[in-house]
Amino acid sequence: MGVQIEVDQLTMRYGDVTAVDGISFTVAPGEFFGLLGPNGAGKTTTLETIEGLRSPTNGRVSVAGRDPARREPDLQRRIGVQLQSSAFFERLTAVEQLQTFGAIYGVPAARLDELLEQVGLTEKATAQVEDLSGGQKQRLSIACALVHDPDVVFLDEPTAALDPQARRNLWDVLRGINDSGRTVVLTTHYMEEAEELCDRVAIVDHGRLLELDTPGALIRKLDAATRIGLAAEAIALEDARGLPGAESVRLDGSGLVIQTREPATVLAELGRREALEGLSVSKGTLEDVFLDLTGREYRA
Template structure:
């Protein structure tokens, strides 16, 4: 790993009888993009807010860019950007006035602030008061305010919540660009596809503990889940599917015959030889499968 941008050692946080963070340790390298995933109540936001220096830990230590975050470290503030899960803005200001105000707190000029308005697609809402922005527009403004001073380390708590699919994908491009330019990014998210696309490594949390911390590809490989191959209707009968070498199971579904196998290359090769590849879809394990395997499927309020 490169030099450490963030180091967390045996972090704990309790609220009465609830141990919200239970001995969390992790390291994030400079320029790394790390995601923290977990069900509701897993401890993600509490962990992130403690790393940001917003909460005093009960025990353990946190350093960011080689400096302790608690007691509140004013020297770190210009070097980090924070987008909280629930954002608050100054009342009765327009979107442009909001970001200009945030920029001025860091000694950043209005031209740079206006550039960030453009980058998050809010030029047409610049003169709109924040209380009149939609949820997604307010979210994008919040992200721009967190990034306006060009921080070295960026913390984002569910940054694409309330965004429509187009705005989500545009924000992915923006975040990838930040990371490509050498910044360290840490985010929490409930979107598994987002973490799989953006993150170098992912920490999966539950009950205040980190269960796994690795690259999405390594986590998926470790799941050892069978592949599911779907053959379009009319291409293959159920009996033909079951007769293929390497097929563990075959079922009929509305979308066609679904084959379960741990030898997908062997099965696809046989389908190609029999000219049954039209409409074939191969589904391997995903980060969502890993998440559910580790945290369970029960409903979390």
């Protein structure tokens, strides 16, 4: 498949602080790649170095075979960046914002109409930015990053602070960007989002790469227990604890949660006892992987 992005032993130091410590990975053309980590893990610094906004202390970064830190115009035209915090020009409408960005690259007006439609803002074209919702502003920010039709798109926490509906709507936009053939690199704190969207994810902490694989492979590697939920009246707590294959049983609100690595055995026994009321079954998630690797302690 080739390599669109290569990061080789990337190190970033600020005085005595090592923000990124020898990270290496590659991203293939057309891949949706996730960069995950707790606050202060080094993911945004890594992303900004790939974008050419920072020069590495040591190591090498290349995008399409070129050094992004050199800020070559030809390479910059191939990169679209949506930053963690986007600032818009005051008192301009959504389409005027796009026109301003598009003028830098000589983008025709028809392209701007296509972008507004792509991100679902056609009806808000003449609305001033301050009148847009949080989700609409994020979609406009992504449209600005796409205005020059880049090959590689960097998205730094694009759904942060959005409500669940706005987040899900934005997922459709991000899928569409990737489905059009673009390479997408995403940072996010939402593990469900990364599991849903990304082909592969890299999990970093304290500036180091901990794991790199597909979400499914990482979940299987964790070998997390299956969680079986039941209505509290389905089976007595002590009876549930005596089920063959049950590792732990606890009350959770108005129900029971059984954890097991032998779900077929537990479910068969529950079925034999006709104790399946309120049944739900869930396996490990990328969030379980993330917490297993990075810990559960509070991060400021």
